[in-house]
Amino acid sequence: MPVSETTDRKAVAGLDGTASESDRDDATTDPNGLPINELFYSLQGEGRLAGTPSVFVRTSGCNLRCWFCDSYHTSWEPTHAWLELSEIVAEIETYDADHVVLTGGEPLLHERSADLLDELASRDYHTTVETNGTIYRDGPIDLVSISPKLESSTPTPERSPSDEDDTSWERRHEADRIDLESFTALIEDTEFQLKFVVTDDGDLPEILSVIAELRDAADVPIRDDDVLLMPEGATRERLAETRGRVAELAMEYGFRYTPRLHVDLWNDAPET
């Protein structure tokens, strides 16, 4: 369902991360709804469920601004249509799939995401939530896929995709990108994977540091097997530059390597 093509594309306060929580609530034109950027059927491309046919529900809006964001139209330039939960569920049910991936943007930015997860659980769907880990919401999730954002994701002036001469997102991103309290609450609640986007060797010290801090803080074990290294790159050309070294790093440190199957298969096409 190409929601992103049918949307009115109005810029709603809050989804660009510049408004307060109350602004966000005010902006919800339908109290039963969510801002949906895309809803489509594809293969899960990343993580331990890679290759699994799944329906993807991509919400719009993110509280971070990674320079390499591969869903630019949910973060830097958010676009969406507001769909009621009943409309979202009805669209999901048109596909012959057992797995639903709630992704973004940052899906846990939206209170209604928890309600959608309730609806999906009551219909026995397996749900994966792909999150940057900085927001906790209580809801039935089968697999939480947390992608902690490293310093190498911060949109410094040299690597910001925005033309604006404004460093406010650099500061906000840097301040908000790691939230141990939310991370631990998420992983103590449900099955999890920690998926780190790796640009080069320089990311490893911070990855090891985040894992060590999480192991100290969490009441559940974090196995090396729960840690996935994923090459940075939203195009085949860029992945060709990063994946070889990331695979070597996974072997060197005993973590898992995760491919980006959707990029291998469809490059950077939308709705994949």
Ligand code: SF4
């Ligand atoms: S956290 Fe995810 S959706 Fe948000 S800016 Fe970073 S890559 Fe994009």
